[in-house]
Amino acid sequence: MLNKLIAVASLSLVVKCASVPRSDAGTQKYATWLNFGEDLLDGHDGLTPHPTQPFLYGQPLYPITVDGNGREQFEGHLSYYEGRYWLHAATWGCGKVWVYAAPPPNSSYPIVTPQAPGDYGEDGNCGVKTFSSPDMTNWTLENFYQPESANVTKPLVRYSAATGQYVMFMGGPATSFYVTTGPSPAGPWADPPSLLQGEHLSHDFDIAQDANGTHYIVSDIFEGIDLTPTGVLAVPVWPIWVQELAPNLTSTVGTNSTVQLVRTAAQLLNNTDGGSQGLSLEAIGFFYNEDFDMWYIIAGKTCQNCDGYIYYLYSKNGPFGPYEDGGYISGDGCGGQNKGVMQLPSVGGSSFYAGNLLYRTSATDLVYNASIWHADNSQAIASANYYPFKYSSDGLLLPLECEASFQLPLAPNITETPSPPKQYQPDCRIRNWQNITVTFDHPKNVTEMEFPVFQRTDNLGPTSNAGYKMDGPLEVTFNFANGSSWTQAWLASNISWTPQKVHVDLDGASVSSIVMGTNATNGCYGTLVEENEGGSTYCGKNLVTGVVDSTPKAQLYVYKY
Known part of the structure; x- marks a missing residue:
């Protein structure tokens, strides 16, 4: 029914794509971005997915760098600074494994299993790799950040005009996020990292910027466990908060006028006060589109390393809302789980892309109600995909098209079209x-x-x-x-x-x-x-x-x- 509703909704809207240049169209150059490809091995790859989560949109790929190594873009975030594209990604290359805390019916919030000691810092911490590219096609490893005393994940980099420093935000302990600073998007990054100062900071997050350069952070913080959606498996619930960041980007402003609870967990789960029935949202994304003067919060279904619906809220009244329910933009997450929003420049202005974690599954994964509840414990050879947002004439999001590949508009300084990448x-x-x-x-x-x-x-x-x-x-x-x-x-x-x-x-x-x-x-x-x-x-x-x-x-x- 969900897919039918999405299909019907898309027919009634006039499409306007922010990624299409509004001026100087003749100078716009494009890169070919690959999400999926042809199965060159005809199913003989030793990586058969679980039958409840097949590859519906094509074969998962694993890109490479210019020196022939794999480009690790799982938990990867794209940005553009100093005339280059940047990809910051948490690596699982040291053997990181993420397991469910306990099998049903005694399920609880998942924890990271103890890891074998290694030369990568804290047990289980593989670190963050930074890649750069002049054209979104040819990528070079620039930095490998391995802090000695922090297990870092979900990296995202922003620039502080107030300090002239770049700030890398990372997933951290239960009560905050890690931040570290450096003179360039490649660092070198301060070690050890610090904790982002403020309240309502934990779990998943994303950062958006308004037209004046002010940054805002969205977070979904752990509130408790709800058994209602499954009856057996424990489901964490997450209220959604938006806060203004201080100019140095290492703390929130923290005043009453700069902190907003957008949705309580009860509103999302129980349809109270205008909420939406049965939603447990995490894997959150956030962006401001100047074309429509609208703010968007994108989130995915709560589950562990699995695909699921993608839902969004929107505000026409600034970053603190109030937010209206936009609805579903995917019934199956394009085969993955939502992961933040990427903002990249083009000749006609900014383009925005939905990040998506394409998890690996196998026959031994945990299944409930005929769908994956916890995918493979190791996601080292999983990747991240990116899908362009498209809009109705009044700024509402259209359903994601889950493109196997698409033409990505490049920054104005790029004057040549790069050759399309090969699939690996x-x-x-x-x-x-x-x-x-x-x-x-x-x-x-x-x-x-x-x-x-x-x-x-x-x-x-x-x-x-x-x-x-x-x-x-x-x-x-x-x-x-x-x-x-x-x-x-x-x-x-x-x-x-x-x-x-x-x-x-x-x-x-x-x-x-x-x-x-x-x-x-x-x-x-x-x-x-x-x-x-x-x-x-x-x-x-x-x-x-x-x-x-x-x-x-x-x-x-x-x-x-």
């Missing part, structure tokens, strides 16, 4: 009973070789994973044209959970095939594939049954031969 797809089939073989049509002379690999231990259910690293090495065997072979092995402790390059010196040897295998028993090793351009075949082989999965559309992605 994870393949995690290297197990003790299965290997991957690359066979060259003609032996290939190789001096050195670099290609990304990753590890992923098995998801055992909502409360545990099969360890924090694989229990055996990754072994890559090079078969040479003269009939000899040589094997290079990497310990699990030297392999990231996100695609990162390994290097092999082969001294100009003539390689006829490459076989990737392992004796590990608790998960899979993986790599990335791209569209086959000819010259090799790529397949997986079940070592028990002898069955070969032929994947003619794919080839191994190699950064350097």
Whole structure:
């Protein structure tokens, strides 16, 4: 019924897209942004989703940087400063795992499971990576922030004109958010971070800016547990607050006139005082669109690492409201969960994009009422998608279109259109009973070789994973044209959970095939594939049954031969 209501509503509205330039249209350049792609492996990727949460809009991708490593954009936030695009993202590459606190019927608010110690600071904290791009297509790693005493997530960067410093906001402890400052969008960031000073600050947040440069923060803070929507599983409930930030952006102003409770949890759940029945909203976003002089709060269904509806409120009376219910703009979250709003410049003004966390799922995930309640504990190879907001003639949001790709209008200083990016797809089939073989049509002379690999231990259910690293090495065997072979092995402790390059010196040897295998028993090793351009075949082989999965559309992605 929800999808039908959305479809009917969209037919009755006149579309106006803020992302379409209003002037100088002939000078506008565009980048191609990829959210989904074709399944190059025809389902043979070792990452089969749970049947209740299939990929409805295309195959999830994993982008790369200009140096051939995976671009970690899960929990990623886009911005534009100093003539460049910036992506700040929390990385899960150290083996971070997020589990449900307890299985039903004794469910409670989820906690982070204890992590194996590492060289990344506090246990379980992998840190924040900063990437930059001149054209929203070619990205470079600029900074890796790993504070020693804070578990940081959900990074977002804003500029304080009052101090001349950039401020990075991050998810923090139960009573606030972390903030750290630096001289550029790439830092270097102060360590340790501080706590954002003020009240009503916890859980999810986003920051919007008005036409005068004043910043406002929206947050959904934990109020309690509600059992009504499910009858069994505990559902956290979150009232929504909006507050003005001080000019230095490291505290709220904190006066009666600069703090507003937008919705109580009761209003959202029980339809009191104009609220909406049965809503438990989190994963919040916030923006101001000067075209319509309207403020928007975007939020997703409360759940743990899963897809769900996206709902919005809007105000025509400033950031503190009152806010009216705009309704649903997606019934399934485009296959993911709402995650903030991105504001980027174009020739005609600002464009706004819905951030979206595209979670990985598997057969062992927690299901309730025929839908995922808690997805995989590790989201290291998950990604984030972005969808352009579109509007009716009076500024109301239209349903998201969940585009597999779209043309993103670039900043006015960009005078050339970048080439469209290639699609890269994870393949995690290297197990003790299965290997991957690359066979060259003609032996290939190789001096050195670099290609990304990753590890992923098995998801055992909502409360545990099969360890924090694989229990055996990754072994890559090079078969040479003269009939000899040589094997290079990497310990699990030297392999990231996100695609990162390994290097092999082969001294100009003539390689006829490459076989990737392992004796590990608790998960899979993986790599990335791209569209086959000819010259090799790529397949997986079940070592028990002898069955070969032929994947003619794919080839191994190699950064350097």
